[in-house]
Amino acid sequence: MRTHFRVVVIGGGVVGVSTLYHLTKKGWTDVALLERTELTAGSTWHAAGLLPLFNMSYTVGQLHKYSVDLYKRLPQETGQDVSFHVTGNLRLATCKERMDEYQKYCGTANTIGVPFEVITPAQVKELWPLAEIGGSADTPAIVGALYHPDDGHIAPADLTMALRKGARSAGAEIYEQTEVLGFERTSTGEWKIRTSKGDITAEHIVCATGNYARQTGRMLGLNVPAIPVEHQYIVYDESPELKAYRQAGGRELAVLRESDKSYYLREERMGWILGPYEKGAPARFADGVPDWFGRSLFPGDLERLLPHVEAAQRRVPSLENCGIKDIVNGPISYTPDGSPLIGPAWNLPNVWLNEGHSFGITAAGGSGWQLAEWIVEGEPGIDMLAVDPRRYGDYTSKRYVVKKNEETYRNVFVIHFPDEERPDGRPAKTSPVYDKIDRMGAVWGQRYGWERANWFAPPGVERKDQWSFRRTNYFEHVGNECRRMREHVGVIDLTPFTKHEVTGPGAEAWLDGLVANKVPTKIGRIALCHALTRRGGIRSEFTITKIADQHFYVVSAGAAERYDADYLRAALPKDGSVAMRNITTSRGCFVVAGPKSRDLLAKLTDAPLDNDSFPWLTSQTIEVGLAVDVYALRVNFVGALGWELHFPIEYAHHLFDALFEVGKQYGIGMVGMRAMESLRMEKSYRMWGSDMTPDYTPFEAGLDRFVRLKKGAFIGKEALEKQLASGVPNKFVTLEVHGVTDADPLGNEPLFDRSGKIIGRATSGYYGHCLRKSLAIGYAKAEFAAVGTELEIEILGERKKATVVQESPYDPDNKDLRA
Numbered sequence: 001m002r003t004h005f006r007v008v009v010i011g012g013g014v015v016g017v018s019t020l021y022h023l024t025k026k027g028w029t030d031v032a033l034l035e036r037t038e039l040t041a042g043s044t045w046h047a048a049g050l051l052p053l054f055n056m057s058y059t060v061g062q063l064h065k066y067s068v069d070l071y072k073r074l075p076q077e078t079g080q081d082v083s084f085h086v087t088g089n090l091r092l093a094t095c096k097e098r099m100d101e102y103q104k105y106c107g108t109a110n111t112i113g114v115p116f117e118v119i120t121p122a123q124v125k126e127l128w129p130l131a132e133i134g135g136s137a138d139t140p141a142i143v144g145a146l147y148h149p150d151d152g153h154i155a156p157a158d159l160t161m162a163l164r165k166g167a168r169s170a171g172a173e174i175y176e177q178t179e180v181l182g183f184e185r186t187s188t189g190e191w192k193i194r195t196s197k198g199d200i201t202a203e204h205i206v207c208a209t210g211n212y213a214r215q216t217g218r219m220l221g222l223n224v225p226a227i228p229v230e231h232q233y234i235v236y237d238e239s240p241e242l243k244a245y246r247q248a249g250g251r252e253l254a255v256l257r258e259s260d261k262s263y264y265l266r267e268e269r270m271g272w273i274l275g276p277y278e279k280g281a282p283a284r285f286a287d288g289v290p291d292w293f294g295r296s297l298f299p300g301d302l303e304r305l306l307p308h309v310e311a312a313q314r315r316v317p318s319l320e321n322c323g324i325k326d327i328v329n330g331p332i333s334y335t336p337d338g339s340p341l342i343g344p345a346w347n348l349p350n351v352w353l354n355e356g357h358s359f360g361i362t363a364a365g366g367s368g369w370q371l372a373e374w375i376v377e378g379e380p381g382i383d384m385l386a387v388d389p390r391r392y393g394d395y396t397s398k399r400y401v402v403k404k405n406e407e408t409y410r411n412v413f414v415i416h417f418p419d420e421e422r423p424d425g426r427p428a429k430t431s432p433v434y435d436k437i438d439r440m441g442a443v444w445g446q447r448y449g450w451e452r453a454n455w456f457a458p459p460g461v462e463r464k465d466q467w468s469f470r471r472t473n474y475f476e477h478v479g480n481e482c483r484r485m486r487e488h489v490g491v492i493d494l495t496p497f498t499k500h501e502v503t504g505p506g507a508e509a510w511l512d513g514l515v516a517n518k519v520p521t522k523i524g525r526i527a528l529c530h531a532l533t534r535r536g537g538i539r540s541e542f543t544i545t546k547i548a549d550q551h552f553y554v555v556s557a558g559a560a561e562r563y564d565a566d567y568l569r570a571a572l573p574k575d576g577s578v579a580m581r582n583i584t585t586s587r588g589c590f591v592v593a594g595p596k597s598r599d600l601l602a603k604l605t606d607a608p609l610d611n612d613s614f615p616w617l618t619s620q621t622i623e624v625g626l627a628v629d630v631y632a633l634r635v636n637f638v639g640a641l642g643w644e645l646h647f648p649i650e651y652a653h654h655l656f657d658a659l660f661e662v663g664k665q666y667g668i669g670m671v672g673m674r675a676m677e678s679l680r681m682e683k684s685y686r687m688w689g690s691d692m693t694p695d696y697t698p699f700e701a702g703l704d705r706f707v708r709l710k711k712g713a714f715i716g717k718e719a720l721e722k723q724l725a726s727g728v729p730n731k732f733v734t735l736e737v738h739g740v741t742d743a744d745p746l747g748n749e750p751l752f753d754r755s756g757k758i759i760g761r762a763t764s765g766y767y768g769h770c771l772r773k774s775l776a777i778g779y780a781k782a783e784f785a786a787v788g789t790e791l792e793i794e795i796l797g798e799r800k801k802a803t804v805v806q807e808s809p810y811d812p813d814n815k816d817l818r819a
C-alpha cells in the first residue's frame, strides 16, 4: 500500500467511487479510495436502483440530470455494462394539488433542461395498461401524470464497478479491507489517516461513508447531521399478467409512482419491486453502526408495508396474484431536509463531505462531478448552496436529527407545498420574546433551527396555514401586515441574523479584501458588501457597520451562520491583527419600520433621529428605553423609514414591551416573514440564497453600485473585469405579471420571449400587497432586460404575460427610506 496521496476518499459505495472517478477526470490521478470491507458493502448493494430525475431543488435536479446522462455513456467508456433500463418514469396525480406540485416542478425542470411531459389519464393507460385509472373512494381517479421518458433503473453494483474501472484505468488506487480508524493533522498541514493496514498521508480527505457518516465525523470532531432510517422494498415473484403482456410484445413498463399513496413499483425479472415510504420507519444507528451489522439487513416489517401494498393492489390488480419473494429492509442515510451533504466540512481545512445520500444511486454521478470540481478548482461549477454541508449549524443535536430525518422520510411523497412548515423537532431555537410574539397570534415557521413568525392570525382566525401553491388562507392577513408597515409602524423580530464582531488593527483591510464594495471607513457608516467566488459569483452578503475604530459589526443571513463563519474564519490573517467573534446569540434584532417609526423611537431615546442627525445608511450606538449599547442601524429590508435595533440580548423583553407600550398610539403591530417577502419584492430587494447565488455576478444581479473595481484587490475582481470586457450575459429584472388571479410566481419559473424560447428564470416572486400587483424578480438574457420588454412567465403550467418594469416598483426614489 502506498503511503502518500493527494486525495484519499473514504468509503467504497457508489458515492465514494464516483468521487474518485471524477477526481481522475479532472486530472488528479494521485488519488486513492479506502474501503473497510469491500466495494458496495454499505447501502449500495441493496438499493433498488431507481434514478428519479424528479426533484424540487434546482441544485439537486442538476446533479440528478448529470448522473442520468453520465450513466448512459459509462458502458461505452469503461466497457462495463450497468444494466440501465431506460423505462421512463410515471408519477401519478389523483388530486389538483398534486398536479400543482408537478406543474411547479416543471418550471424547475424547464430551467435546467430536464425533458418531461405532463400527460392525461388516457395516456397513462396507454403507457401502463396494467394500471387502473380508478374512480372509487379507495382508488381515486388519476387526474393526470408527470412522465420522464429519460430515466429508469440501473444495477447499483454494476454502476459502482464501471466507475471503479474508469477511476483505476486513470491511475487511481483502491484498497479494500482497509478501515480508517482515525485522523491527525501533520505539522506540514496534511492529514495523517490511521488505517487498519497502516498510516497514509494525504493533502485532502473525502468522507463518503454512508451510514457511518456520524462515526467518521466524530473522528474529526464533526457532528454530521446524517442518520439513517429504515427503508424497505418488497420483491415479488413472477406476475403471470406482466409476463403475458411482455410476451405479447409490450415494452418494459415505466417505473410507476403513486405519490398520493407513497409507493413506487417497477418491473424485476417478470415480477415487481414495490417500495413504499411508510409512516413510522425508525431512525437507526444514531450513535454509530454496530460492528455486527456489516452487510446485514433489518428484518422486514410487513405491517408497516401493508397499507401501501393494498393501495398498489387496487391500482394494479394483477399484483394480487403474485407471491412475495423477499423483503429488503436496509438503512438509508437521511438529513433533516432530505438533501445530501456535498462540499467542505466546517472548521477543518481540506476535509470534504459527500455524505447523507438518500437517493445516492441517482446523485452519485452529479455529486462526484461537483465535489471533484470543488476540490480541484477550489469552487464548484454550479450553485451548491442547497447541498452545502454548512447549511446546518450547531443546532443539529442527535434528537433533532432523529426526529427530522424520520419526518423527512415519511414525507418523501407528500405534496411539497412552497409554504410547508413541518412540525417535528420544534420549537428548538427561539428568540427571548417568543412567548410574547406567540400570544399575538403568530403562525410559526422554522429556518436554521430558529422559530420565525410567518404571519399573525387576528383574533378569531385559526392559527394555521392551509398550505397551497396558490393564494390561501393567510393572504388577506399578510396584506394587512404589509399595509401596517407602509402606513403606520411594524416590528419584525430578526434576532436570528448572523452577527460577527470583527476587531483589530488589520480588520478594515482584511474585510476590504474579501468583498467587492468599499468597507466603511467612517465610524457610523454602513455598507452593503458582497463576498464573491473566484468566478465572480455572489457567495455571501454582509451588512458591515463601522462601530468604532478598528471595530466592525458584520451582519448576514440567519441561515448562513456556519457558511459565513467558516468562510471568514478560514480567511483570517495568521498574524493576529484581526479578531473575530460570532455574537449571533448575544445580540437580538428588532426591525422597527414604517412612517411612524421615528415618532415612536423618539419617545424612547434622546438620540436625535432627524435626517441631519441620523441619515439613512448610518448607525449610532444609543440608549433605547432602559437598554444601553443598542446599535441602531438606519437600514431595513422592507423599504420604509426605519431602524434595525441590534441590542444586547438581555434587553429583549424590556425593549419589546417598551416598543409596544409606546407604539399603541401609532398603530404598532407585528409583521411576519411573508409580509416581509411581499414588501421586499415591491422594492426589488434581492435575497441571499435565492436571488443572489454563486451562479450570478453582482453585475448580472444589477448590484454594480456595490462593486468598486478601482479599489485594491478583492476575491472575484479578475472575473468581474473579464465579464465586463466580454459582456454581461444576464441581467437582473423586475417583472409585473399580468392576469394572475390566484397563483403568484414564487421563484424558479422559466421566462420566455415572444417566440416561446426560454430566456431566463424568476428567482423569487410574490404578490405585492401595497402595489396590488403580482411581481417576480430574476434573470433574463441581457437583450431581454430593458424596461418595457414583454415576456412570458410560466406559473403552474400557465403562460402569463409579464412586463419588465423599473427596479423598485414601490417608491423607486426611496423617498420613504429617506423621509
Ligand SMILES: Cc1cc2nc3c(=O)[nH]c(=O)nc-3n(C[C@H](O)[C@H](O)[C@H](O)COP(=O)(O)OP(=O)(O)OC[C@H]3O[C@@H](n4cnc5c(N)ncnc54)[C@H](O)[C@@H]3O)c2cc1C
Pocket: 010, 011, 012, 013, 014, 015, 016, 034, 035, 036, 037, 038, 039, 040, 041, 042, 043, 044, 045, 046, 047, 048, 049, 050, 051, 178, 179, 180, 181, 208, 209, 210, 211, 212, 216, 231, 232, 233, 328, 329, 330, 331, 332, 333, 354, 355, 356, 357, 358, 359, 360, 361, 362, 363
Ligand atoms: C432498501 C433501499 C433501497 C434504495 N433504493 C434506492 C434507489 O432506488 N435509488 C437511489 O438513488 N437510492 C436508493 N437507495 C439509497 C442508496 O442505497 C444510497 O443512497 C447509496 O447507496 C449511498 O451510497 P454511499 O456510497 O453514500 O454509501 P454506502 O453504499 O453505504 O457506502 C459507504 C461505504 O463506506 C464504507 N466505510 C464506512 N466507514 C468506513 C471507514 N471508517 N473506513 C473505510 N470505509 C468505511 C462502508 O463500508 C461502505 O461501503 C436505497 C437504499 C435502501 C436502504
